[in-house]
Amino acid sequence: MKEAVYIGPVPSAGPDLQDLLVQVARGDQDAFAQVHDAICGPVLGLVRTVLRDPAQSEEVTQEVLVEVWRTAPRFQPSRGSAMNWVLTLAHHRAVDRVRSAEASAAREHRAALLDRTPAFDEVTEQVETRLEREQVRRCLRTLSELQRESVTLAYYRGLTYREVAELLSVPLGTVKTRLRDGLIRMRDCLGVSA
Numbered sequence: 001m002k003e004a005v006y007i008g009p010v011p012s013a014g015p016d017l018q019d020l021l022v023q024v025a026r027g028d029q030d031a032f033a034q035v036h037d038a039i040c041g042p043v044l045g046l047v048r049t050v051l052r053d054p055a056q057s058e059e060v061t062q063e064v065l066v067e068v069w070r071t072a073p074r075f076q077p078s079r080g081s082a083m084n085w086v087l088t089l090a091h092h093r094a095v096d097r098v099r100s101a102e103a104s105a106a107r108e109h110r111a112a113l114l115d116r117t118p119a120f121d122e123v124t125e126q127v128e129t130r131l132e133r134e135q136v137r138r139c140l141r142t143l144s145e146l147q148r149e150s151v152t153l154a155y156y157r158g159l160t161y162r163e164v165a166e167l168l169s170v171p172l173g174t175v176k177t178r179l180r181d182g183l184i185r186m187r188d189c190l191g192v193s194a
């Protein structure tokens with residue numbers, strides 16, 4: 001059995017990815033076609049491991065390829081290999097898509113909760129309203145007949161003091177006195193502070 005002997009790097013048939021990116025930075029579309037062919041598979045593979053959704057993976061891969069075309073002038077060979085730079089762009093873009101999807105899902109969840117949550121507790125509101133009505137009725141029963149008639153006509157039927165006086169055939173001053181005294185008794189009965 002013969003031992004394999006390492007004789008050094010195998011010469012490539014064309015420019016390496018780093019040189020191609022430099023040409024892409026100058027707007028060379030043919031160089032970009034070669035970069036595309038070299039990076040498309042690895043970028044799609046990386047993006048699919050992050051996203052797991054084939055359709056979104058293809059979409060993000062397309063976005064990464066466009067970003068490589070637009071940002072090729074930013075590539076700095078001193079900071080790492082061209083493939084690492086491209087895969088870093090791809091990873092960042094895929095993670096951004098995951099975060100965006102999670103944020104969107106969280107917003108939709110919050111919106112759904114708001115749609116289902118009533119602006120106020122309807123049952124509590126109804127019970128409180130019923131209790132308040134009953135308390136008002138009870139307090140109205142403590143008024144004299146003349147006070148109760150005056151309060152009911154003025155505040156529940158919406159008549160003016162003058163209209164109440166005409167309807168009951170009593171002087172306006174008498175209606176005002178009945179209303180004042182009746183409202184004071186109602187206030188005290190309901191426990192409302194002045």
